[in-house]
Amino acid sequence: MTVHLKQDAPDERNVLDFTGQSVIGEPLSRPEGLLKVTGTATYAAEYEVDGCCEGVLVTLPVVRGEVTAIDEASVLSMPGVIAVLSDERMTGRPAQGMAGEAPFQPAKDVCYWGQPVALVVAETFEQARDAAKHVAMDWRSEQAPLDPAAVETEESESTRQGDLAHAMAEAAHSVDVVFTTEGHASAAMEPHAALAQWEDGKLTVHASLQMLKFNRAELADSIGLEEEQVRLLSPYVGGGFGSKLGVSQEVVAASLAAMHLGRPVRVVMSRQQVFQTVERRSETHQRIRLAADAEGRLTGFGHEARVSNLPGESFAEPVLQSSHFLYAGENRLLRLEVARIHRMTAGSVRAPGEAVGVQTVEQAMDMLAEKVGIDPVELRLRNIPDKHPANGKPFSSRKLAEALREGATAFGWEPRPRTPRHTREGEWWIGTGMASAARVHSVVEAKARVTLRPGGTALVETDMTDIGTGSYAILGQVAGEMLGLVPDDIEVRLGDTDLPPGSGSGGSVGAASCGSAVFLACQGLRKELAERLGIAPESLTLKDGFARWSGGQKALTELLNQEPIECTGHFEPGASTEDMAVSSFGAFFAEVAVNRWTGETRVRRMTGAFGFGRVLNARTARSQCLGGLTWCIGNALTESLLFDPVDGHLVNCDLAEYHVPVNRDVPDLEVLLLEERDAAASPIQAKGVGELGLCGGAAAIANAIHDACGARVFAYPMTPDRVLAAMPET
Structure with a gap:
């Protein structure tokens, strides 16, 4: 059973205000919290897999150039070294990870300092790390623009209304000022890590990722597999803040190495590699102009910004997003420009x-x-x-x-x-x-499956991730409120691409998108229960494991009759977010x-x-x-x-x-x-x-x-x- 909704109009029913369980909104503890604070939640690099070997990325200390030769033999005789792999597919630029944005880009040319160019695989991490420092390479380097203020820019976005210059000239009060901000790193606690296994034509990867349904497509595309051949698992993620929206080098490298060697391969970036290779927030140069009358009411609003990124990248730090709607002012100029320089990829942070x-x-x-x-x-x-x-x-x-x-x-x-x-x-x-x-x-398309089990408990399943934001808790609360169950009677499974594809965690879309998918699935279950009782769904109240209506009550366990029922909720954004701000x-x-x-x-x-x-x-x-x-x-x-x-x-x-x-x-x-x-x-x-x-x-x-x-x-x-x-x- 599937309940699908494309939300083309506001939903004024506010269903969750009229359910009876009273768990929605409550300050409940996160169900996985004890696992995390006791160190028993298993993160990507912590799985124990028989025969697993260790990979360490080799990076190049130039901002622009090309590797002309990698001498694998220079380290193959070192203790424990298994292979040196230099497939271009594993050393490209990180993907952005959101729908419609660029996938992982293979690269022969080096375009920023510290870009990975090879992977050393050994029996132990220490052996791989040592060998990675000694790989002999030849390369060609060339000058590259590094200063965003010293290069020509290209316009990324522009909005003009009225005449801002005239408004500034006529204003009773005005402000014209320039600000600068430095770039930022996501600085998530868990380093980027992946553990890949290749068996019977299927790739299974434990990875630290935020957006699994997109990441699966990115990884499959990067290494030449069908999506059905790839399974990603990220049940626990130690922070992302944008850095794990897309697959990055350690995921692709571990996957290709596992496929090449026929053994499980783990690749964990060092903290320095995370900073040097994973996407940054662009620095900015911003000019703000405000024109106001004598009482301080804005007549003009200007916001112009310069950001930077690598050549060929489509992302531009969206500095102006809220400037479009935050304040009034009929004369407006908003403009965003991008400078092309050779620092690591700029992306969402x-x-x-x-x-x-x-x-x-x-x-x-x-x-x-x-x-x-x-x-x-x-x-x-x-x-x-x-x-x-x-x-x-x-x-x-x-x-x-x-x-x-x-x-x-x-x-x-x-x-x-x-x-x-x-x-x-x-x-x-x-x-x-x-x-x-x-x-x-923002909201994005999301699916979730909810199963009412014969014992009167429920199972919620979606590939949604929890990057420390509380997904396990809130999805369980939505299901509990809709099905009349206490949180302890609800199991939530996340972070596995074998489950229905959710929204992922990024852009603050997760709670509204995946929460809506769970809500829709529960609506389907409520309808099924109402039909079994011969009543209208709106006449049904579910509370504390009982179905109640004007004619009586019955335990859910009786209604289920020793058989589970399940429903998949499928939510899609529609015109409701297009017709309103x-x-x-x-x-x-x-x-x-x-x-x-x-x-x-x-x-x-x-x-x-x-x-x-x-x-x-x-x-x-x-x-x-x-x-x-x-x-x-x-x-x-x-x-x-x-x-x-x-x-x-x-x-x-x-x-x-x-x-x-x-x-x-x-x-x-x-x-x-x-x-x-x-x-x-x-x-x-x-x-x-x-x-x-x-x-x-x-x-x-x-x-x-x-x-x-x-x-x-x-x-x-x-x-x-x-x-x-x-x-x-x-």
Whole structure:
């Protein structure tokens, strides 16, 4: 039995509001949590397979060139070495992993420093690692552009409405400012790893991946197999943040080596290789122009950005995504340009686009509030558009005003124009700042199978992954709510391409997409149960393992009659997300202390208020928001990829030198979940939250720095030297 829905219209029924189990939205623990905290959840590199050999990638220290010879014999006599493989298919560029984006690209030419060119396979990891350092190679190298500011750009996106230049010239108040942001690494805790087995014409790969149905197609295409010959397993993934959206070199290399040798092969990237070869977030150069009347209402809005990528890559960091709809202003210019340089592939990293785009807009808005002489919260409230400024579509829902007001109340925001250096504690200036949050909403096609078992329990199956976001928990809660079962009576199986193809984890699509597929499957089961009772489905209430209706009640075990029933839910996005502007919104508030002598910034507290549709699990949603707020601190103060301007290599290619926020950097964080129902977003009225908590918060910190000490910093991260240099004279 299959229930298929292409959502062409908002679902106003809000079915989950009228079921009886009351588990949806509750802050339930993650069912796999104990396995993870006790170290018994098995990750990609941890499977014990008889006869498994180990592979280590060999990389080339040039930014552009070609390998002309690899001397396999130079290491084959070393202890334990089995083979040196240099198939072009295993050394290409990582795939993006989302539908419609480029698959894994084989490459003969080297186009960035540290690109893999071969794989050494040995009996032990230590033997393979040692041999990989000694492979003799010849190569040809050539000069390549490394500086995005020194090359011509190509236009990727452009929107023009009205006359922005005229609006700027006539404005009572205006802001015209340039910001820069450094590149970022995903920096997931689990390194990229794959363990491949080839047996009877079928390839089975344990891998650390986010989007299995896409990854299966990418891998099959890369190595010349049919999709039916490939099985991927990723039941536990130790973080992805975009870096595992597509297959990368270790997956292809392990697969080809296993097929070539007829033995299982494990390939695990070192931390340095992850940083050097896996996709980065592009650095950005952004110009923001705001024109406003005397009361601060925007008459013009401009956002122009330059990003970079390798030649031939289609992805461009979507810096402008939320700028299209966040604020009003009838005269608009939005333009995105791409510079072609030779650094590793630029791709999706932690809320691509808005993570670095919204923070620059929000800092410029703070500057405008200062010029107008009004409270920054009030300025934003005055500029919330009635409809999408570019296409005129109505908003399906929008919690921006509520987030601004409720966040301000919870934080204790003082509504006033900002006057820097108003509070000092010893050698520390104290200040507060705020910013809006916005993130586009997306859903993708997803399938899930739900089985009601004779014992009155349920099984949920889909190839959806859980990258630390709570998929196991929320999919079980959707099924439990629909079928009247407690969470302990529901088993959730994920991360296996033998299961129905779900959405995968990326772009904040998982909860709404796969959750809707589970919801549809359960609707089919409810209909079957109602038919067995001879009642209409809407007359049926399922609670605590019993079917109840106006005429009585019966245990599910009786209705099942010792036989399971199953249904597959098939969800597809439709016109409901095409006819309306569907997005998530929020607000950030931050308090910082800035040292008057050193420029050091310490975030003392932050509040985030977020509206993202129905809350499926308050605990996992809050956890996602806490993670976003933490990344905001990294965006604002510490994180940057640093490349050598001479030879192009990544200088800070490990977690010792690439500075993600650690415990002592993260203060008390407060999260407000603003419950809403967005009927156009998905059949379960949910939208993604995983990335929303990152989109704009760095600006709240930047604005708080200015409020504290008067330093307006235009380059992210705002390191102590930059803050100190921007401080006005005392």
